[in-house]
Amino acid sequence: MTETPYLSIRSVGKSYRGVTALHDIDLDVEQGAFVALLGPSGCGKSTLLQILAGLLEPDHGEVRLAGADITRLPPWKRNIGLVFQNYALFPHLSIRQNVRFGLDMMGMGATEAEARVDEALAMVGLDPGLSRRPDELSGGQQQRVAIARAIAIRPRLLLLDEPLSNLDAVLRQKVRLELRELHNRTGITTIMVTHDQAEALATADRIAVMEAGRLLQYEAPQGLYRNPATAFIAGFIGNPAANLLPVIAHDGASWSLPGGALWQPDAALSPARNGVATGAACRMALRPETLALGPAAPGGLAGRIAAVEFTGGEHLVHVEAGQTRLSVRLPAGTPIEGPDIWLFPPKEGPLLFDANTGRRLPNPN
Ligand SMILES: Nc1ncnc2c1ncn2[C@@H]1O[C@H](COP(=O)(O)OP(=O)(O)O)[C@@H](O)[C@H]1O
Numbered sequence: 001m002t003e004t005p006y007l008s009i010r011s012v013g014k015s016y017r018g019v020t021a022l023h024d025i026d027l028d029v030e031q032g033a034f035v036a037l038l039g040p041s042g043c044g045k046s047t048l049l050q051i052l053a054g055l056l057e058p059d060h061g062e063v064r065l066a067g068a069d070i071t072r073l074p075p076w077k078r079n080i081g082l083v084f085q086n087y088a089l090f091p092h093l094s095i096r097q098n099v100r101f102g103l104d105m106m107g108m109g110a111t112e113a114e115a116r117v118d119e120a121l122a123m124v125g126l127d128p129g130l131s132r133r134p135d136e137l138s139g140g141q142q143q144r145v146a147i148a149r150a151i152a153i154r155p156r157l158l159l160l161d162e163p164l165s166n167l168d169a170v171l172r173q174k175v176r177l178e179l180r181e182l183h184n185r186t187g188i189t190t191i192m193v194t195h196d197q198a199e200a201l202a203t204a205d206r207i208a209v210m211e212a213g214r215l216l217q218y219e220a221p222q223g224l225y226r227n228p229a230t231a232f233i234a235g236f237i238g239n240p241a242a243n244l245l246p247v248i249a250h251d252g253a254s255w256s257l258p259g260g261a262l263w264q265p266d267a268a269l270s271p272a273r274n275g276v277a278t279g280a281a282c283r284m285a286l287r288p289e290t291l292a293l294g295p296a297a298p299g300g301l302a303g304r305i306a307a308v309e310f311t312g313g314e315h316l317v318h319v320e321a322g323q324t325r326l327s328v329r330l331p332a333g334t335p336i337e338g339p340d341i342w343l344f345p346p347k348e349g350p351l352l353f354d355a356n357t358g359r360r361l362p363n364p365n
Pocket residue numbers: 016017019020021039040041042043044045046047048
C-alpha cells in the first residue's frame with residue numbers, strides 16, 4: 001500500500017476562452033517538500049498555483065490536501081500562504097498590520113496575534129519593532145514582509161509565484177537562499193513558481209518542469225540535470241544549458257552534421273551502438289562542462305574558437321563546429337590553443353533525443 005500524498009493534483013485542466021492553459025496535470029507533493037514549478041513564460045505555472053490557492057477553479061480534475069478534496073473550497077478556508085512577484089502589501093497599513101492581517105481574519109486574539117507577528121518577522125530577518133509603511137522599505141524588505149505575512153498564519157501550504165523576479169540579481173540570490181533556509185526551519189510544504197532554472201535547481205527538493213500546459217518531468221534537481229526526459233529540458237537546465245547538436249545517422253559509425261560534414265565519434269556515441277537507424281534525425285545534448293578541447297584526434301569534432309569569456313572561476317569557450325555553435329566550460333587557467341581546435345564529448349552515455357518528438361532515446365547497455 002502506498003501512502004496518500006499530502007498534496008495531490010489529479011487530471012487538473014483549465015482553459016481560458018478556448019485556449020488550453022493546463023492539460024491534465026497530475027502531481028503529488030510530499031508533506032514538508034519544497035517543489036518548484038519551472039517553465040517558460042505562458043506555460044501555465046501561475047494558473048496551476050492559482051488553482052491550488054483557490055483563486056481559480058479547474059475545468060476538471062481534483063486537488064486534495066491532507067486527504068480532503070479542496071477543489072472547490074474558497075481560498076479563505078484553505079489556510080494557504082501566498083506570495084506574489086509584486087509583494088501586494090497593503091500600502092495604508094503598517095508593516096506589523098500587514099503581517100497581522102491574516103491572523104485578524106482568522107479571529108485570533110490580540111496577544112497571540114502580536115506574538116505571531118514577532119515570530120514571523122524574526123523568521124524572515126526583519127526587526128519586529130518595525131512600524132514603518134511598506135513604501136518606506138526596499139524591494140527585498142517588502143518581499144520579506146510579504147513572506148512573513150504568508151507564514152504568520154502557519155499555512156498548510158506556502159505558494160510563491162515568481163517571488164524573486166522583482167529583485168535585482170544580487171538580492172535575488174540572497175533571498176532565494178533565505179527562502180530555502182526558512183523552509184529548512186519551518187518545514188512548511190512550499191511550491192514556488194519560477195521561470196529561472198538556476199533558482200529552481202538551487203532551492204527545490206523536486207522540480208516539476210512544464211511546457212505549454214503540460215508537465216514534462218518531475219524530479220530532484222540532480223536527476224533532472226543528469227537525465228532530462230526531453231531535448232527541451234536538456235536545453236533549458238544548466239548554466240549554460242546543454243548544447244543540442246542536430247545530427248543525422250549517416251551510417252552505423254558516423255553522424256552527418258548541419259552543412260553535411262561527417263563526424264565519426266567514439267563507438268559508444270555511434271548511431272549503431274545507440275540503436276539509431278541510418279537516416280534518422282536526432283539531437284545530441286552535450287553539456288558544456290563535459291566537453292574537452294584538444295588537438296586533432298580520433299573521435300573529435302573539428303571546430304574553431306569564436307570567443308572566450310572569462311567568468312572568474314572558469315572560461316566559457318564558444319566553438320563553431322561547422323554550422324553549429326557549442327559552448328564549453330573549462331576551469332580558469334586551462335591553456336586554450338586556438339583558433340582551430342577539436343572538441344571531445346564524454347565517451348559514455350550520450351543524451352540522444354528524437355528530433356521530431358524531442359523524447360529521449362533509451363541508453364544502450
Ligand atoms: N485570465 C486569463 N485570460 C486568458 N488567458 C489567460 C489568462 N491567464 C492566463 N492566460 C493564458 O494561459 C496561459 C498560461 O498562463 P500562466 O498560467 O499565467 O503562465 P505562466 O505563469 O507560466 O507564465 C498563457 O497562454 C496565458 O496567456
